[in-house]
Amino acid sequence: MPQPDDQIYSIPAPYRRMENMHILFWLLKDIGWCMIWKPLGLSMIVPTLVIAIVITWRTRDIKAELAHNLAIVFWISANSYWMISEFLGFDTARVWGNVTGKHLALIPFLTGLGILLFYYIVQKPRENRAAQVATL
Numbered sequence: 311m312p313q314p315d316d317q318i319y320s321i322p323a324p325y326r327r328m329e330n331m332h333i334l335f336w337l338l339k340d341i342g343w344c345m346i347w348k349p350l351g352l353s354m355i356v357p358t359l360v361i362a363i364v365i366t367w368r369t370r371d372i373k374a375e376l377a378h379n380l381a382i383v384f385w386i387s388a389n390s391y392w393m394i395s396e397f398l399g400f401d402t403a404r405v406w407g408n409v410t411g412k413h414l415a416l417i418p419f420l421t422g423l424g425i426l427l428f429y430y431i432v433q434k435p436r437e438n439r440a441a442q443v444a445t446l
Contacts, residue, residue, distance in 0.1 A: 325368060332361040336386065343393040351397065355390045362386050373437065377429035384422030388415040 321329070335358040342351025362383045369375035392415040395401040401412040 319372075325365070328361060329365060332358065332365065335361065339390070339393070343389075343396070346397075348397050351393055355393075359383070359386050359390065373433055374429065377425050377433070380425050381422035384418040384425070388418035388422070391415050391418065 335354050339351055339354035339358050342348070342354060362379070366376065366379035366383055369379055392401070392412050395411045395415070401410060403411045405411060405414065
C-alpha cells in the first residue's frame with residue numbers, strides 16, 4: 311500500500327510506446343540470434359541500441375533511471391557483440407591466454423554492472439541521506 315510520502319513516477323504515453331517498441335526490437339534481435347537468422351539478428355541491433363540510448367537520454371535527470379538505462383545500453387551492446395562474434399565465427403578465437411572473442415563481451419557487461427554498483431553503493435545512499443536531512 312502506498313505511503314503518503316511515496317513518489318509517483320509516470321511515463322508520458324509517447325515514451326511508453328517507444329519503450330514497448332524497444333522490447334519488440336530486442337526480442338526480434340535475440341530470436342534472430344537464437345535461431346541463427348543472421349539478417350534478422352544483425353538488423354535489429356541498431357534500432358534496439360538507438361532506442362535504448364534515446365530512453366537513457368530522456369531519463370537522464372533521474373539518477374536511478376539513468377544508471378539502470380545505461381546498464382541496459384551496455385547489456386545490449388555486450389549481447390550484440392557476442393551475437394556478432396558467434397555469427398562471424400570469432401567467438402572461440404583466442405585473443406589472449408584463455409580469453410576468446412566472446413569473452414570480450416565481458417567489457418560492456420562489467421561496465422553496466424559497475425554503473426549499477428556505483429549507483430547502489432555511492433549514489434543511492436547519498437540520495438537517502440539528502441532526503442533524510444530534508445525531512446528533519
